[in-house]
Amino acid sequence: QKEVEQNSGPLSVPEGAIASLNCTYSDRVSQSFFWYRQYSGKSPELIMSIYSNGDKEDGRFTAQLNKASQYVSLLIRDSQPSDSATYLCAVTPGGYNKLIFGAGTRLAVHP
């Protein structure tokens, strides 16, 4: 079982719609959870971090964490073509300051 799992996509949504990206993780003692956006040929860019159960909103982005289900998600409201990228879910395992990444979900927002 992979430590962090994501659907590779592509996830295709129309402009203006809500994009929903999902991630599950295997280490129950994972402490910190992150979403990175990576455009083709560029470096990962941190867009959201979440540390406790519930929702965290930042502009058009909402991260949701459910530690009991070992599940973290990212919602992008009013999706724009510029949101088209690969979204990487990352988890910090208990006691270690390193990121374990999922394989990423490719999002395509079409006009």
Place this chain on the structure above:
Amino acid sequence: DTAVSQTPKYLVTQMGNDKSIKCEQNLGHDTMYWYKQDSKKFLKIMFSYNNKELIINETVPNRFSPKSPDKAHLNLHINSLELGDSAVYFCASSQLQEQFFGPGTRLTVL
């Protein structure tokens, strides 16, 4: 003002050569990392240094040797390069949990 910078951006070399990649951060962070992103875009931790001390070494071949002369710099030296070393290498830094990545170095071994 680049927060995490790497040089070179591209590196093309022959099998068996030795090469180095340099990383610098001006964020004042205590911890720096090297990650490798392979051809399938999977990003994986290699090393982590905290204030010049190695704290994470993820079963990387000993041909890879990181060095941190000070907490703002973390270099990666690779000996006897192999075809499988071709990848994008990212440096990152953090002060607490959030990690910030450099632009990457695309290494191609021929």
